[in-house]
Amino acid sequence: STVEPYETQRVEVLSMNTQDPLLSDVHLRRALDLAINKERIIDSLYLSQGTMANFFVNPKLSAGAVAKEESYLSVDGAMDGLDKAGYKDLDGDGFREGKNGEALILTILTNGENHRLKTEAQLVSEDLKKIGIRSRVKSAADSEAEGDEKQKNTDRQADAFARALQSGNYQLAVVGMDFSAVVNLSSVLSSGA
Secondary structure (H helix, E strand, C coil), X not given: CCCCCCCCCEEEEEEECCCCCCCCCHHHHHHHHHHCCHHHHHHHHCCCCCCCCCCCCCCCCCCCCCCCCCCCCCHHHHHHXXXXXXXXXXXXXXXXXXXXXXXXXXXXXXCCCCHHHHHHHXXXXXXXXXXXXXXXXXXXXXXXXXXXXXXXXXXXXXXXXXXXXXXXXXXXXXXXXXXXXXXXXXXXXXXXX
8 A cells, every 4th residue: 555645734842831930941942842853753653654843733734934043853952951060960860950950850741542643742751851851641631530441532632631731730732633624824823912
C-alpha cells in the first residue's frame, strides 16, 4: 500500500504557559524549543508526512500568515543557553536545578485518551532529558476523581484537559487543534489590539 500525503489544517502544538513562574523565563523557553526534535516526532507519528510549522497554521495553506522566526534543532545551543542563563546541574545527578538551586521539574500535560498526543508528549520528555531537564507526562484527569464508568472516561479526560488549558493550570501541554472549519483566520490571528 502507498501513503498519499494531503494538506490539512490539523495541527499539534506544544503550548508553553508563559504565566508559569518557571516558563516566564524566555531563556528556558528558547532552550526547550531548540531541544525538541520536531522531525523525529513527524517521522515517528506521521509517517514522515507532516509539515513543520513555526506558527499554528500550515505554511503551505496560510497565504503567508506565518511567523518569520525559524524553529530548528540544536541540542548544543539549548545546553549553552541553559548554562548561560544559570540552569546548572549542581548535585551531579544529570539534571539541572533552577537558577537559585531549587529542584526543576516540568510537567507536560496531555489528554490521556489520545494515544498519539501522549506519545508525542513522551518524545518531548525524552528530548528534554537530553539537555538535563527533568519532566513528566501527566494526563489532565490524573488528579481528578476517577469516574466509575469506563464509557465516560474519554469525555472526562477531554473535559479535564480543556479546563486545565482554560484556567492556565499547566506548564507545558501537547494540544491538537483542527482549523479546517475556520474560514476566516483573522479572528484567531488577531492580537486583540
